[in-house]
Amino acid sequence: MPYWNPKTETLSRDRLRALQLSKLRSVATWAQARSPFYRRSFAAAGFAPEQLRGWDDLRRIPLLTRDEWMASQAQHPPYGDLLAVDPARASRLHTTSGTTGADPLRALDTRSDWAWAAELWCYAIWGCGIRPGDIAYLAFGYGSFIGFWGLHYGFEKAGVLTIPGGAQNTEQRIRQLVAFGATVVASTPTYALRLAQEAARIGADLRGSAVRTLILSGEPCPPQTRALIEDAWGARTFDTAGMTEIGTIFLFECADRPGGGHVIEDHLIEEVADPETGDPVGYGELGERIVTSFGRSAVPLLRYRTADLVRKVPAGTCSCGRTFDLYEGGVLGRTDDMKLVRGTNVYPRAVEGIVREFASVGEFQIRLFTTPDLRDEITVRIEAPEDPDLLGDLRRRLAAAHEGLRFQIERVPGGSLPRFELKARRVVDARA
């Protein structure tokens, strides 16, 4: 059986909608009754949970932004007043990684919330073919950032031997995962590449190891990057995506790997909207994810604007039989990571896709700066061996993909650029 939850993963779309609507009513009623923040925001929008009669009533619920959550946290430290339970009932505290702001978002979970987080990860674990008997290695620094914590508990729940690879350097992790015969490794895409580079340096044979599956999460992952990872490891990669705000994943790639991931629609509602106007966009159109989660009781999340850019396609796009819609290519970027350079839009994911076509490039960095005569310049710094053709080829490929925009390519010494274990931060915008 390829499904973790055969009943819900194959529900007809009509019955799935009915299930979602019923869960939506419960969570809206819970939020209204227990959370001061939602009581305020519902009242301001003239919304009451009793108004949720049909699917279109979803849009009566006001949108929630990260700024509102952060403001609530600042006014009512340390957790803000979205909270719908007494903090004394919580069993865990996790934060965002702090990549987009100085002050991380803090979220509490109860024991049942935490069980829910692990349950959603199980859809991904089972869906990509991992079974009891597998040995899973989590190449992740276990800290307050939520990262792969939920996956750790998901592996345990699914009956998979779970090895926590925290508090070690990259070389020690490689030696461990090889020595323990890990068949599954979980990491960010960036860190999977770094593990492979380090393995090559110390002479460890990843392709000859027992690893056959890599679970990736934490960053958008262009196909070129995945191809490099799969080649270096001799293993299949499966993309997942989650966020601290829901405490778990919302998307997983099934064993059929149709070029995108299924949205876990029996536990979430995922809308896609135009980031400017907030109007819903149709299948195949790029837009911003708006998430409603059903399983987190301590911090209910209703219509949260995620800033993630996605393109939804219908369930039938995949041949696995699941009725869950998909996000083609996973998370494609963020509404706030697009850079405007001399009138041209530059998305870091697109640049990464091109850089990763050149297998000899190790780490890279995108630098934006203003020249003394007030021109915006964009430089891609790469760690790569001496190769006269490489720089010119890369410059031409980048320009061709960006309306002729001129990129400067700068070769820097190996090991001089920052390394990342969690979310990579490869864009440095030093413009005036």
Ligand SMILES: [Zn+2]
């Ligand atoms: Zn599928």
